[in-house]
Amino acid sequence: MYAIIDIETTGSQPAQDKITEIAIFIHDGQQIVDKYSTLINPQRPIPYFITQLTGISDEMVKDAPKFYEVAKEIVEFTEGKVFVAHNVRFDYSFIKKEFADLGYMFQRKTLCTVRLSRSLIPGLPSYSLGKLCKSIDIDLQMRHRAIGDAEATAKLFDKLIKINRPVIDGSYHMADPAEQLKHEIKTSLLPPAIKKEQVDALPTEPGVYYFHNEAGEIIYVGKSKNIRKRIVQHFNIDYKSRKSLDFKNQIADITYELMGNELVALLFESAEIKRMKPHYNRQQRRSVFNTGIFVYEDANGYKRLTFGTVNKADNISMTPLVALSNHYKAKGFLFHKVAKYNLCQKLCDLYKTNGACFDYQVHQCNGACIGKESPEEYNARVDAAIDSITYEHNTFVLVGKGREHGEKSVVVVEHGTYLGFGFVDEYFSAQSIDDFKGAITRYNDNKDIQQIIRGHMRGKHKEKVIVFD
Known part of the structure; x- marks a missing residue:
């Protein structure tokens, strides 16, 4: 038995939006045998643009039952049945969240008619409910109302499970609904264009993976110690917003690069995100780091942290301790270190004055700015701050596991600057950093x-560290 469901909501995010209408059509594998629908009072205003889309207004739901008042009926209507919907994660996630708010765990097997349509009717220009129904002559009334969309989805489902398909000898026969749907239920959480065989063929080793859209463009780059496990986790997580559903539905292919170990995978992922700037990667996209944090010792013996343009360094000739995207980020970074290590704002170029800094006036600076605190005491805290943003060693190589047997990875840092990584034979012999x-x-x-x-180095890691003085 199948419960074919559609809902309307106040918005696209289950964590904060609510259901305004639900419709359920029961299909026994042969035909529609029952149906249920109701408006629901979301107990909050319905946004104007939602009313424009669905026609459901605050006035219409004012006297409608609240979700908890119809929850029992929804449970009874769907119990022991497969939860079917067009883009099933949207409807299923909303209903799960509504029940979770009531302290009830709602769990059903799911089936997505988008995936089923792609599998049984390949090659259509669009699999959105409206365009799909138009392509296969299903009358869709009351679009963007739960009762209309659920009825259209039920008719679509009925057509799909009765499609005649060719077998090996070229003859045709009625599709076996039980076997076909059993397969679709198992794969209902996958993106519509991704086959189970593709996921099963993914490696369980460390590396970087790429999600492509139908045009072949890379829309997301990720890394994992276990590529297949991480990608399955991507597909299994509950839908959080319309954007996350759009992202998942765009995934049409998966490729990957093995990296041998987690550190190299992290480094390569970061470089690839900066190089490609995929649409769905938000972290680490910035590729230009023009501002540096520097340290120098002034005429009075105080170590001073400051910020300036990398390579120019505002007339300070030295290598930056760390590079950031702009002066605003650099100032924020220094303010954080001043607060954490009790440093002087004036000696970090964050407070311009000929006398004491502001923090000294409110008893949060020990007075290095006016010579009251000795350079030795102050510099010890500056060194602690520097240690928090620099490596334990100045020039070193991290040697780790390679991509295959007989291979090693090498990550090179020289004079505090990361140079890159590569792979060498396990018998590779080096006498110097240049090798x-x-x-x-x-x-x-x-x-x-x-x-x-x-x-990575502060945690438990398996890489061998070779230090060059």
């Missing part, structure tokens, strides 16, 4: 990369 430098592909150093390497 390792000749074995790597060069990549840009930046704040994201530095955080990746520092964080």
Whole structure:
């Protein structure tokens, strides 16, 4: 038995929006045998643009039952049945959230008619409910109302499970609904264009993976210690917003690059995101880091943190401790270090004055700005701040597991600057840092990369660290 469902809502995010209408058509595998529908009072105003789309207004739902008043009926109507919908994760996620708010765990097997349509009627220009119904001559009345869309989905479902398909010898026969639907239920969480066989063929090793749209464009880059497991997690998570559903529905292909270990996968993922700037990657997209945090010692012996343009460094000739995207980010970074390590705003170029800094006036600075605190005491805290943003060693190589047996990965940092990574034979012998430098592909150093390497080294890691003094 199948419960074919459609809902209307106050918006696209289950975490904050509510259901305004639900319709359920029961199909026994042969025909529609029952139906149920009701408006629902969402107990909040319905946005104007939603009313324009659905026609459902605050006035219409004013006297409608609240969700908890119809929850029992929904449970009884769907119990023991497969939850069917067009883009099933949208409807299923909303209903799960409504029940969760009542302290009830709603769980049903699911089936997506978008996936089923793509499988049984390939090659259509669009699989949206409206265009799909038009393509296969299904009369769709009351579009964007739950009762209309649910009835159209039920008619679509009925057509799909009765499609005649060719078998190996060229003859035709009625599709076996039980076997076909059993397969679709197992794969209902996958993006419509992704087949189970593609996911099953993915490696369980560390690497970087790419999601492509139907045009072949890369729309997302990710990394994992176990590529297949991470991608399955992507597909299994509950829908959070319309954007996340659109993202999932755009995935038409998956490719990957094996990296051998998590560190190299992290480094390569960061570089690829900056190079490609995929639409659905928001973190680490910035590729230009023009501002640096620098340290120097003034005439009075105080170590001073400051910020300036990388390569120009505002007349300070030195290598930056860390590179950031702009002066605004750099000032925020220094303010954080001042607060955490009790440093002086004036000696960090954050407060311009000829006398004491503002923090000294409110008893939050020990007075290095006016010579009251000795350079030795103040510099110890500056060194602690520097240690938090620099590597333990100045020049070193991290040697880890390679992509295959007999191979090793090497990550090279020279004079505090990340140079890149590469792969070498397990018998590779190096006498100097230059030998390792000749074995790597060069990549840009930046704040994201530095955080990746520092964080990795501070945790439990299996890489061998070779230090060059």
